[in-house]
Amino acid sequence: MDVIRTAIGLMSGTSMDGIDVALVKTDGRGFIERGPFLGVPYEAEFRERLKRALDLARPLTDRRERPAELRDIELELTKRHAIAVTAFLERFGLSADAVDVLGFHGQTVLHRPDEGLTIQIGDGGDLARRTGISVVYDMRANDMRHGGQGAPLVPAYHAALAGKFQQAGEAVCFVNIGGISNLTSIGPDGRISAFDSGPGNTLIDQWVEMQTGKTYDSGGEIGGRGKVVAALAQRYLESPFFRGNVRRSLDRGDFAPLHQGDASLEDGARTLAHVAAASIVKSAGFLPEKPSIYIVCGGGRLNATLMAEFSVMAEALGSKVLTAEEAGFDGDAMEAEAWAYLAVRSLDGLPLTFPGTTGVEIPVSGGLLARP
Structure with missing residues (x-):
């Protein structure tokens, strides 16, 4: 026993x-x-x-x-x-x-x-x-x-939690949006696939702290007042990290922060929330199966602007997005x-x-x- x-x-x-x-x-x-x-x-x-x-x-x-x-x-x-x-x-x-x-x-x-x-x-x-x-x-x-x-390392735990959400022929994907975001997909056969997906909160936190002295964008309120600066978003999303089939883990220094003057406070926060969301979707394209359900944990799930961006992108591809709490977990405690x-x-x-x-x-x- x-x-x-x-x-x-x-x-x-x-x-x-x-x-x-x-x-x-x-x-x-x-x-x-x-x-x-x-x-x-x-x-x-x-x-x-x-x-x-x-x-x-x-x-x-x-x-x-x-x-x-x-x-x-x-x-x-x-x-x-x-x-x-x-x-x-x-x-x-x-x-x-x-x-x-x-x-x-x-x-x-x-x-x-x-x-x-x-x-x-x-x-x-x-x-x-x-x-x-x-x-x-x-x-x-x-x-x-x-x-x-x-x-x-968290995927072993995600796999143990995934059972009640797995249905025949469907994959469940846990998304942890911390400083760096990572994905864990558990396929219908129980196979685990996991990797870092790109920048999460770190770039947003760095930008907001540089501009205001606050350590993060509480609730995504600052970003919610801004608009996406396409050229800045493209600069991040064209990173070699998002090309090729070799996934690798990231250090918080792998994506450089925005510089003073690159955007207004609000537009910078909104753009970086968009980048965090788009990074998840782009990286999920390397999973063996398209996720039917995304379960989002980590501090990023509390950024309403980031979550709105991600939900729109995921739902356009036929995937449902749940917060950890909606799935019956504690998104703060999971790691x-x-x-x-x-x-x-x-x-x-x-x-x-x-x-x-x-x-x-x-x-x-x-x-x-x-x-x-």
Whole structure:
């Protein structure tokens, strides 16, 4: 009989806006009982330190290398994750003894899949000591050692959730619109296909922050007042990323932000929302089957302008678009839930990635285990 474990997943994504904490009870296979969720935002000062970490990581060629300043940021990030776990346990009346494992994503500061290099900062051993809970971390590296892109990792969890939406001859596609967007298609035969689809929130966030000091376009309100600047949109959508059948995972620096003066505030936000939506549709053209249903999670689903653009494009091709909530899930929690699920799979030596998700040679497990 498969062992059911209680796991907490911790996710700090490319938007660098905070830590998502979610609890799942699972056997790492088909049994999933979703528990509570907590979002813990970063303050502006620490977000700037994380941006600094991107600069510090850029010249690195060894994923284990930690120059002094980057190491300091790593330890501060780890401490904040420990505080987030403690806050979560206190909020929901849980003890550390009730949790079998933490799935710790850390913060990606460099991702160059073509060079076989990915760096996530976050000290799993230190987190285990601070929380008193075993930690599975560094889950991307083994995939890359076996020829994979190291991303995306969430598809294994999406596949476990997809069952009730699969109908004969139809494919279900989960769309995660974070800083970078990615797709997971589960075909009628259960085959998983997944890849990054293009820019998500990052370009919009960068533009709005540069123009206003706000960290994002809340609800897509700014973009909703603008219009699409066709020449700017075309500049992004003609990227070589959208040509050819070789899909690859993206780093947040792969698409350059708009420059001051390229557009008005509103037109820039609207154009970048259009680009995010069109990127999903263009990339979905590389899936084995046309999706019948798109289920949208991640922060981008809250941008009404982006979602309106995407819905129009998808429905014109005969596909239905649902938010995670309309599908019965929690779109904020899903990535953190996935990291909890993957941690349990790692403990059991089950595959985290597959040839159809990261391009890895064979299905492989991954992750390192740190005990308190």
